Structure formats: structure tokens, C-alpha cells
Amino acid sequence: MTTRASTGTAAPAARVQNLVKTYGVGQAEVRALDDVTLDIHAGEFTAVMGPSGSGKSTLMHCCAALDRADSGSVQIGEHQLSGMNDKALTRLRRDEIGFVFQSFNLVPTLTAEENITLPISIAGKKPDRAWFDQVIATVDLGSRLAHKPNELSGGQQQRVAVARALVSRPSIVFADEPTGNLDSRSGAEVLQLLRSSVDEHGQTIVMVTHDPVAAAWTDRVVFLADGKIVDELRNPDRDQILAKMQELANEAPVPTGPASSDAAAPRSARG
Numbered sequence: 544m545t546t547r548a549s550t551g552t553a554a555p556a557a558r559v560q561n562l563v564k565t566y567g568v569g570q571a572e573v574r575a576l577d578d579v580t581l582d583i584h585a586g587e588f589t590a591v592m593g594p595s596g597s598g599k600s601t602l603m604h605c606c607a608a609l610d611r612a613d614s615g616s617v618q619i620g621e622h623q624l625s626g627m628n629d630k631a632l633t634r635l636r637r638d639e640i641g642f643v644f645q646s647f648n649l650v651p652t653l654t655a656e657e658n659i660t661l662p663i664s665i666a667g668k669k670p671d672r673a674w675f676d677q678v679i680a681t682v683d684l685g686s687r688l689a690h691k692p693n694e695l696s697g698g699q700q701q702r703v704a705v706a707r708a709l710v711s712r713p714s715i716v717f718a719d720e721p722t723g724n725l726d727s728r729s730g731a732e733v734l735q736l737l738r739s740s741v742d743e744h745g746q747t748i749v750m751v752t753h754d755p756v757a758a759a760w761t762d763r764v765v766f767l768a769d770g771k772i773v774d775e776l777r778n779p780d781r782d783q784i785l786a787k788m789q790e791l792a793n794e795a796p797v798p799t800g801p802a803s804s805d806a807a808a809p810r811s812a813r814g
């Protein structure tokens with residue numbers, strides 16, 4: 544693993560304050576985010592972990608301007624999301640935010656290279672050739688750039704997706720379970736790529752993951768439980784992360800209501 548990035552002292556890449564998001568009403572109401580306050584430091588690789596249903600995806604979607612919270616605020620760089628209309632949010636997502644999804648989300652009819660340059664083409668811009676070449680070199684796809692997604696392995700496809708996220712030089716990249724569909728070797732290649740984009744290019748990355756091995760590649764792991772930030776670890780190793788996850792699973796309230804062997808199982812067993 545490469546050297547860790549130093550702790551950011553600059554303005555945060557993202558600032559979340561008192562964020563609340565509920566789904567449903569009345570008896571069915573779920574408080575997916577319950578007063579979350581969090582700074583994402585620029586130039587760091589941050590993991591978000593927590594039991595299933597703890598609010599990780601909701602937090603990610605609200606931060607990435609894919610969903611709106613009920614109250615509280617999200618700031619990406621200098622941009623305060625709450626005051627922005629849909630058009631401005633679309634522009635913000637295009638210009639400032641990169642996404643990597645668990646399912647790669649590549650366009651099957653385009654080559655790897657065309658997929659990588661697609662967001663720039665859609666924005667009506669030309670790729671900065673020097674930066675494009677650097678990204679391609681980091682992704683290490685060699686002669687595979689002319690291949691279509693179905694001619695690439697899962698790991699190669701995800702590296703294309705990471706390159707696509709990086710090529711427009713977003714101020715922040717959100718990765719939702721980026722290694723969730725990969726075997727451990729391909730997953731490690733993708734994590735190495737994310738890590739080196741932080742170390743070598745100062746990229747800011749936030750990654751949701753269930754996997755302690757993946758989280759051990761990051762600078763900081765933030766833990767969510769029941770919609771709240773409950774802890775964080777800095778430069779953790781896999782065992783520390785595992786221990787923290789176990790602790791959270793043990794602390795999870797035992798659900799009340801009709802007895803059911805499945806519902807009574809610890810959260811870790813259900814997730």
C-alpha cells in the first residue's frame with residue numbers, strides 16, 4: 544500500500560451539517576439520517592461503514608446531490624446545495640462530482656476510451672490531453688482502451704469507471720461499494736487505483752463499503768448506526784475496523800414487536 548495522504552487542514556471538500564432525512568410517514572416513518580454532521584477533508588480517502596440500513600447510501604446520495612435532505616445542509620466546496628435549483632444541481636454534479644457505482648454503469652456500445660471521455664463530451668468540452676494520458680497511465684489498461692465493456696474483466700470495467708470519474712477532475716468522487724461485484728484481486732486493483740489518485744493527484748474520495756479489507760485502504764473510516772455518526776477511525780487496519788463493526792453489531796438494539804428468528808438476528812448477520 545502506498546503512503547497515506549496527510550490530514551487535510553484546508554477547507555473541507557464537503558461539509559454536512561445537521562442533516563436529517565426521513566422516509567415514509569407516521570408509524571412507517573424511518574429516520575434514515577438523524578442529525579448527521581461531518582466534514583470530508585480535501586485530498587483524503589474516506590470510507591463510510593455501518594450496519595445494513597444505517598443510512599450510508601442515503602448520506603452518499605444527499606452529499607452527491609442525487610437526493611435532497613429534509614433539513615440541514617450540504618456544501619460541496621463553495622456550493623451550498625440547499626439553495627440550488629435542479630439545473631444548478633445537474634451542473635454541479637457534472638462539473639464537481641465523480642461517481643463510481645457497484646455495477647460499473649458503462650455504456651455497452653462504447654469502447655473503454657469512449658466511456659472514459661463520455662462525461663467530458665456530454666459537457667461539450669475537449670479532454671485535457673495531458674491529464675487524460677495521466678489518468679489512462681494510472682488506470683493501466685494498456686491496449687484495452689479500444690475494447691467494449693463486455694470484452695473486459697469486471698476489474699478492468701471498474702477501472703474504466705474510475706477513470707471516467709477522474710477524467711473531468713471533479714473536486715470529489717463518491718464510490719458506492721466499488722468493489723462489491725469484484726473478486727479480491729480485482730477489488731485490490733481498483734482500491735490501489737483509488738488510493739493512488741488520492742496520493743498522486745490529491746483527489747478526494749468517499750467510499751461506501753461493507754468490506755473491512757477495502758476500508759483499510761482509506762485514511763479515515765466513519766461509522767454510521769441508525770442514521771447517526773457514531774465513531775471514526777484514522778488510518779485503521781482491517782482488524783481495528785472488524786472490531787469496531789462487531790462492537791456496533793453488539794450495540795444494535797434488539798428489535799421489539801412480534802418474535803421472529805430473522806428479525807432477532809444481529810444486524811451483522813442480516814446485512
Ligand SMILES: Nc1ncnc2c1ncn2[C@@H]1O[C@H](COP(=O)(O)OP(=O)(O)OP(=O)(O)O)[C@@H](O)[C@H]1O
Pocket residue numbers: 566567573574575593594595596597598599600601602814
Ligand atoms: N426510498 C426509500 N423509501 C423508504 N425507506 C427507505 C428508502 N431508502 C432507504 N430507506 C430506509 O432508510 C434507511 C437507511 O437506508 P440506506 O439505504 O441509506 O442504508 P444503508 O446503510 O445504505 O444500507 P445497506 O448497507 O443495506 O445498503 C433504511 O431503514 C431503509 O430501509
